[in-house]
Structures are given as structure tokens and as C-alpha cells.
Amino acid sequence: MTEHQASLAPACAAMLRRDLTLAWRRRGDIAMPVLYALIVTMLFPFALGPEDTLLLRIAGGVVLVTVLLAMLLALDAMFSSDIEDGSLEQLVIAPQPLALMLGMKILAHWLTTALPLIVISPLLAAMLHLPVAVIPVLLLALLMATPLLSLLGAVLVALTAGTRRSGMLLALMLLPLCVPAVIFAAGAVAAAQQGLPWFSPIAWLGAALVLAVVLAPMACAAALRIALDA
Amino acid sequence: MSSSSWIPLWLHKLGSPPIFYRFAGVVRPWAMALAIITGAIALYGGLVLAPADYQQGDAYRIIFIHVPSAWMSMFIYGVMGIAAFIALVWRIKLAEVVAMESAPIGAAFTFITLVTGSLWGKPMWGTWWTWDARLTSELVLLFLYLGVIGLYHAFEDRRQGARAAAFLAIIGIINVPIVHFSVNWWNTLHQGSTISIFGHSKMSGAMLWPLLLMMLATKFYYIASLFRRVRTDLLSLESGKDWVRQIAQDEARS
Numbered sequence: 001m002t003e004h005q006a007s008l009a010p011a012c013a014a015m016l017r018r019d020l021t022l023a024w025r026r027r028g029d030i031a032m033p034v035l036y037a038l039i040v041t042m043l044f045p046f047a048l049g050p051e052d053t054l055l056l057r058i059a060g061g062v063v064l065v066t067v068l069l070a071m072l073l074a075l076d077a078m079f080s081s082d083i084e085d086g087s088l089e090q091l092v093i094a095p096q097p098l099a100l101m102l103g104m105k106i107l108a109h110w111l112t113t114a115l116p117l118i119v120i121s122p123l124l125a126a127m128l129h130l131p132v133a134v135i136p137v138l139l140l141a142l143l144m145a146t147p148l149l150s151l152l153g154a155v156l157v158a159l160t161a162g163t164r165r166s167g168m169l170l171a172l173m174l175l176p177l178c179v180p181a182v183i184f185a186a187g188a189v190a191a192a193q194q195g196l197p198w199f200s201p202i203a204w205l206g207a208a209l210v211l212a213v214v215l216a217p218m219a220c221a222a223a224l225r226i227a228l229d230a
Numbered sequence: 231m232s233s234s235s236w237i238p239l240w241l242h243k244l245g246s247p248p249i250f251y252r253f254a255g256v257v258r259p260w261a262m263a264l265a266i267i268t269g270a271i272a273l274y275g276g277l278v279l280a281p282a283d284y285q286q287g288d289a290y291r292i293i294f295i296h297v298p299s300a301w302m303s304m305f306i307y308g309v310m311g312i313a314a315f316i317a318l319v320w321r322i323k324l325a326e327v328v329a330m331e332s333a334p335i336g337a338a339f340t341f342i343t344l345v346t347g348s349l350w351g352k353p354m355w356g357t358w359w360t361w362d363a364r365l366t367s368e369l370v371l372l373f374l375y376l377g378v379i380g381l382y383h384a385f386e387d388r389r390q391g392a393r394a395a396a397f398l399a400i401i402g403i404i405n406v407p408i409v410h411f412s413v414n415w416w417n418t419l420h421q422g423s424t425i426s427i428f429g430h431s432k433m434s435g436a437m438l439w440p441l442l443l444m445m446l447a448t449k450f451y452y453i454a455s456l457f458r459r460v461r462t463d464l465l466s467l468e469s470g471k472d473w474v475r476q477i478a479q480d481e482a483r484s
Binding site: 155156159160162163166169172173175176177179180183184187204208219222223226227229 | 374413
């Protein structure tokens with residue numbers, strides 16, 4: 001029992017290191033969502049006109065939705081290579097709890113897709129003339145909302161693991177789940193922009209995140225067992 | 231097993247596909263007939279007998295379709311969620327079929343709710359669509375239904391697809407109150423609720439009874455439609471089994 005528990009932390013670390021190494025070997029894939037977000041944000045001024053007042057009003061929402069879409073683009077690949085080479089099945093039958101291992105995979109995925117997006121989000125916001133004072137709130141909202149999306153998305157990706165065409169389906173399934181996250185994150189940014197107290201929506205996001213951190217890996221494991229028929 | 235003795239035996243038997251097939255075959259025509267009769271009476275009561283509203287005139291009459299559909303859209307999601315839970319926990323084939331065949335009916339009711347609401351909104355609010363909390367929740371509900379239907383059909387193995395979609399339905403049940411709460415919060419942040427769904431303060435009896443009767447009619451229709459779909463689905467799922475072959479032979483003989 002103690003030996004089993006002692007092997008848990010190294011297993012988590014190995015899982016995380018493996019996924020990060022794999023992502024680093026294919027650095028181009030990390031850059032794709034970032035490029036996508038840049039291009040989408042760049043298109044908004046072309047479509048809506050370059051007036052500062054309009055862009056300033058929509059900046060927070062545009063950045064949030066763009067980051068969400070960029071994450072959705074990368075979500076599909078979360079388990080796909082592991083399913084192809086069979087390492088996910090190995091993970092399912094491994095002695096370590098599947099939920100914990102999947103939690104590590106989700107963390108690695110968040111680090112490689114969402115974190116670069118958060119890093120460039122001030123640039124995206126500046127392109128749309130979001131006031132500098134609001135940018136910390138935007139970053140905080142993104143730091144709360146993106147892990148939430150990764151966790152929710154992981155459950156859905158696990159559900160579609162046994163299917164071949166899952167891109168559009170994933171978007172259809174994620175949309176209802178991400179509505180609250182978008183509302184609260186955008187609400188915090190909008191409140192900060194108007195000089196109102198912005199902490200309560202962030203706190204709600206944080207509460208949802210805590211709930212998701214505990215429950216989503218377990219749901220992800222259950223979904224994966226269903227999808228792989230294990 | 232002493233743990234399951236509180237469940238009556240007939241309920242166990244009803245879970246078996248051939249017995250449910252026969253049971254549904256007997257109940258379905260009655261449910262359909264009741265749905266047509268109560269629906270016709272309710273429509274007559276709502277469209278002819280009920281007085282026009284003093285504020286909204288005759289346009290309010292769309293609620294006799296709109297409100298029962300809205301109730302059904304949520305009721306069917308509840309039924310689907312419970313059936314999905316039973317399907318996942320006890321792996322009962324019939325529960326999987328009931329959950330999956332409820333989804334298209336529920337999606338249809340949700341769609342009717344959105345369309346009739348939008349038709350009613352045009353003369354009343356002057357717009358087809360507004361981002362009101364209830365409207366948005368209903369739209370999200372439609373997407374939840376579509377997600378369940380889409381996931382079910384994405385799998386080649388139908389039972390596996392049913393289990394995955396049942397899991398999604400349960401996630402959706404947790405999600406619906408969260409969405410409703412957040413959308414409420416969002417709407418009050420942007421603008422106060424200037425419009426309430428019911429323009430009139432209280433409902434007179436002449437308007438209420440057709441509404442309640444229509445609610446009954448939609449329930450009967452749901453039973454009839456669900457049972458027909460479940461029967462068809464059971465036949466194709468169990469197509470290799472003896473009892474299906476028996477039915478096919480009996481039909482060929484007659």
C-alpha cells in the first residue's frame with residue numbers, strides 16, 4: 001500500500017514530463033493556436049471598422065472568444081495520438097488511478113495550448129485598444145477560465161475518443177458547457193472596464209474551477225472507459 | 231436478492247425488450263388517441279372559448295402551444311437524464327433506448343418553443359429574438375439535445391454510442407441550472423428585466439384550463455411517440471433474437 005502510494009508522485013511527474021516533451025518535440029503545433037488567435041483578432045478591425053471606441057468596447061469579449069476558439073481547435077488532439085499508438089489503453093490498465101493520470105495530461109495540455117494564448121492575450125487586447133488598466137483583470141479571467149475549458153473539454157474529448165469524426169461534434173457539445181465560463185469571464189472584464197467591482201465574477205469562476213479540478217478528471221476517466229469500452 | 235426486493239416484479243419484467251415491446255404496442259394507440267382528443271379540446275378551448283387578453287389581444291393565444299412545449303422540453307430532458315443514469319448504473323438496454331429516443335422528441339419540443347416564442351415576440355416585443363435569460367437557456371437546451379443526438383450517432387456500435395451520449399446527458403443535467411443561473415446574472419448585469427414572459431399578472435380560469443389540458447395532451451403525445459420509436463429501435467437492436475424472428479414470421483403469415 002505504502003509502496004503504491006509512493007509510486008504515485010513519480011508516476012504523475014513522469015506523465016507530465018512525457019507529455020511536455022512530446023509537445024516540445026512538435027513545437028510547431030504549439031504555435032498554431034497562437035497564430036490562429038492573432039489572425040482572428042486581426043480580422044475584427046477589418047470587419048467592423050477601425051474606430052477606437054467600438055474596438056475598445058468589444059475588445060474583452062473578442063479576446064475571450066478568440067482564445068476559446070483557439071483552444072477548441074487544439075482540444076481535438078488531446079488524446080488522439082495516445083489512442084492511435086495504444087498508450088491510452090496502457091494508461092487505463094495501469095495500477096495508478098486513471099483520473100489522476102488524466103489530470104496530469106490535462107495539465108500538460110493546458111500548459112502547451114492555453115498558456116501561450118494567455119501570454120499573447122495582452123498583445124491581442126492591445127490590438128483592440130483595451131485600456132492597460134483592464135489587462136490584469138483580463139489575464140486573471142483567462143487564468144481562471146482557460147483551465148475550466150481544458151477540464152470540461154477533456155471530458156468531452158474522452159467521450160468522443162471512440163469515434164472518427166469528432167471536430168464539429170466537439171464544438172457542438174462544448175458550446176453549452178462553456179457558456180457560464182464565457183459569461184463570467186467577459187462580465188469581469190466588462191465590469192473592470194466600467195470601473196465597477198469585478199471580483200465577484202472572478203470568484204465564481206474560481207469556485208467553478210475548484211469544482212472542475214476535483215470532478216472533471218474523474219468524469220474524464222469514466223467517459224474514457226465508456227468510449228474505449230474498457 | 232434482498233436488496234432489490236422493494237422493486238415489484240412487473241417492473242423487472244417490463245425491462246425486458248420483448249415484454250416492453252408488447253406493452254408499448256398496447257399502450258401506444260390509447261396514448262395517441264388521448265393526445266389527439268385532449269389536444270383538440272384544448273385547442274378549441276384556447277383558440278375559440280378563451281377570451282382575448284386585454285393587453286395582448288389575440289396574439290397571446292400562441293401560449294397554448296408555446297408554454298406546454300417549453301414544459302415538455304424540460305420534462306423530457308429530465309426523463310432522458312433519469313433514463314441515462316439508469317442505463318449507465320445498471321446497464322439496462324431498455325433505459326439506453328428510452329434515453330436516446332427521448333432526445334429527438336425533446337429537441338423537437340425545444341425547437342417548437344423557440345419558434346413559437348419568436349413568433350410571439352415579434353408583435354409583443356417588436357423583435358424576433360432578444361437575449362433574455364429564459365430564451366438563452368432554452369437555446370442552450372436545444373444545443374444540449376443536439377449534442378446528445380450527435381454523439382449517439384457518431385459511434386458505430388450503437389450501445390457504446392448510447393452509453394457515451396447518456397454520460398453527456400447527465401453532464402447536461404448538471405449544466406442546465408448553472409447555465410440558467412449564469413445567464414440570469416449576465417442579463418441583469420447588462421440590463422434590467424424590462425419584459426417578463428407573462429404580460430398579464432394572473433391567469434383567468436378560461437385561459438388556464440386549455441393550457442393545463444394541452445400540457446396533458448403533449449404528455450400523451452410524448453408517450454405515444456416515444457413508445458413507437460422505442461419499439462422500432464428494439465426491433466433493430468435485437469434483430470438477431472428469437473422473439474423478433476417470431477414477430478417477423480407472424481407478420482409474414484398474416
